[in-house]
Amino acid sequence: MYVYKWYHYVLIIILLVFQPFLAEWFSFGNVSPDFLIIFIILAALNKTKSQTILIAVAAGFTYDLLYTHLFFQYVLVLCIAVLSVWMISAFIKIENVIYVSVYGVIITYILSIMKSFFEIPFHQIISHFNIINMIAVKESLISGIIYFAISLVFFIISVFSVSKVTNTKGAIR
Amino acid sequence: MINLFRNRKFQITAVILLFLVIALISIDRFSSVNIIRNIVTAPVNFVQKGINSADEGISRFFNSIRDYKYVSEENEQLIKEINSLKEKNAEVADLEIENKRLKDALLLKDKFSAFNLIGANVLSTNPSNYKYELLIDVGTKDGVRIDDPVVASNNSLFGRVYLANLTTSTVTPITDEYSGISGWMKGEQGGHVTVRGSLELKEFGLCIVENIPKDVEVAIGDIVETSGLGGIYPKGIIVGTIVEVFNEESLSKRYAYLEPMAPIKSLNEVFLLTTEGKN
Numbered sequence: 001m002y003v004y005k006w007y008h009y010v011l012i013i014i015l016l017v018f019q020p021f022l023a024e025w026f027s028f029g030n031v032s033p034d035f036l037i038i039f040i041i042l043a044a045l046n047k048t049k050s051q052t053i054l055i056a057v058a059a060g061f062t063y064d065l066l067y068t069h070l071f072f073q074y075v076l077v078l079c080i081a082v083l084s085v086w087m088i089s090a091f092i093k094i095e096n097v098i099y100v101s102v103y104g105v106i107i108t109y110i111l112s113i114m115k116s117f118f119e120i121p122f123h124q125i126i127s128h129f130n131i132i133n134m135i136a137v138k139e140s141l142i143s144g145i146i147y148f149a150i151s152l153v154f155f156i157i158s159v160f161s162v163s164k165v166t167n168t169k170g171a172i173r
Numbered sequence: 174m175i176n177l178f179r180n181r182k183f184q185i186t187a188v189i190l191l192f193l194v195i196a197l198i199s200i201d202r203f204s205s206v207n208i209i210r211n212i213v214t215a216p217v218n219f220v221q222k223g224i225n226s227a228d229e230g231i232s233r234f235f236n237s238i239r240d241y242k243y244v245s246e247e248n249e250q251l252i253k254e255i256n257s258l259k260e261k262n263a264e265v266a267d268l269e270i271e272n273k274r275l276k277d278a279l280l281l282k283d284k285f286s287a288f289n290l291i292g293a294n295v296l297s298t299n300p301s302n303y304k305y306e307l308l309i310d311v312g313t314k315d316g317v318r319i320d321d322p323v324v325a326s327n328n329s330l331f332g333r334v335y336l337a338n339l340t341t342s343t344v345t346p347i348t349d350e351y352s353g354i355s356g357w358m359k360g361e362q363g364g365h366v367t368v369r370g371s372l373e374l375k376e377f378g379l380c381i382v383e384n385i386p387k388d389v390e391v392a393i394g395d396i397v398e399t400s401g402l403g404g405i406y407p408k409g410i411i412v413g414t415i416v417e418v419f420n421e422e423s424l425s426k427r428y429a430y431l432e433p434m435a436p437i438k439s440l441n442e443v444f445l446l447t448t449e450g451k452n
Contacts, residue, residue, distance in 0.1 A: 019300040020297035020298050020299070020300045020308075021297070022300070023298075023300035024298070030302075030376060031302050032300070032302060034300075034302075067299055067300060067301070067308075068301075069335070069336065069343075112302070115301065115302075115303060116303050119301060119303040119304050120303055120350055120372055121350050121351065124350050124371070124372045125372075128372045128373050131372055131373060131376075132303075132372075135302050135303065139302055
C-alpha cells in the first residue's frame, strides 16, 4: 500500500494551472524555468520509486492535456527525468546542495533538448541547433539557481531539525 | 522732618504725587519710564499666551467634537463621490476600448461577410520555451473548428486554430515554424509568395517570405496579404510588411523578412473567422 501525500497532487495542480504565469514571471532573456520538471526531480530525490513515477505520470498527462500537441509527450519527459535522477543517484552516493544543483542542471539541459524534438520540425532543429542549444543552456542555468535555492532551504531545515532531535534526546538522558 | 515722613497723611500725599508725576511723564510714549511696564507685562504676557493657547486648544477640541460628525459625514460623502468618479472613469475608458474593438470588429464583419466572426479572449500562453501559442476562451461549442483563421482587431492575420477543445482552443501564430501561408505581394506588380515561420526569426517576431516570382519587385515597406489559395485563409487579410530584402544572385532564390501586422506577443483578444453554420 503506497502512502499518497495529497499535498503533492495539490502542488502539482497549482503548478499546472500557474505554469504559463510562472513561465512569464520567471522569464529571463525569453527563457523560463520549467517548474514541473524541477518539482519532479526534487521529488525523485526524496520519494520512493513507485510514488515518484506515479506523480510524474499524473502530472505529465495533465500537462499534455493542457498545453502540448501530443499526448504522453510530457509523461515521457517527466519519466525520463525521474529515471535520470535514479541513475545518477545510483552512481553518485553523495547528496548535498552542490551535487543536487549540478544534477538538476545536467538533467534539465538534456530534457530541454528532448522537448525541442517534440515541438520543432526536425529539419529546423538540425539547421538551427545553436538556437536550441542556447535555449537549453539558459533554461538549465536558471533551473540550476532554483535547485540550489530550494535544496539550500531544505538543508538548513534538516540541520535545524537534526539539532533539535539531538537536544531532546540529550535532555531525556 | 523725620516726624513729617512718619506722618501718615504726608506718606499718602507723597505716594499720590509720585504716581501723578509718573503718570504725567508716561504721557510721553517715548519716555523711558514706560520701561516699568515690562515688570508686569512680560510675565503677564507669558501667562496670557499660555491661557490663550489653552483656550484655543480647548475651543478647537470642543469645535472639533461639534464638527466631527459633520466633517465625517462630508468626508464619507466625498469618498463616495471620488470612488464613483473613479468607477465612471474606468467605465468610460473600458467603453472607449470596447467601442474601438467593436468598430474594428464591425469592419472585419463587413469585410469577411462570408464568415461568422467569433470574438475570443486570450487566457494564457503556452509555457514552453520552444513554442509560442495562445490559449483562447472559445471552443467547439462556440463553433470553432481546427484551422479556422484567427485575426487581430486591426484586420491583420494572427494565425490559425491548431487545436479546438470544447471550451478552449489553441492558436498558433504565423511566426510558428509549422505555419505556412500563401501570400500575395500588394502593389503594381503583385505576385504569389510563400510566408512561413522560422525558428531563427521567431524570437524577433518575424517571418520569412520565399518563392518570390522573378517579375515581382520587392521593397522594404511592401505589404503582403493572404492570397486565398491553400484553403485555410480567405483572400485579403493583411499579413504584414516587408522589413528586409535579400537579393541573391539567382532571382529564384530571393527571400525577404516580413514583420506581421498583428501584435503577435501583446494580444489580449482575437477574432476567429469560421464557416460553421454559414451556408
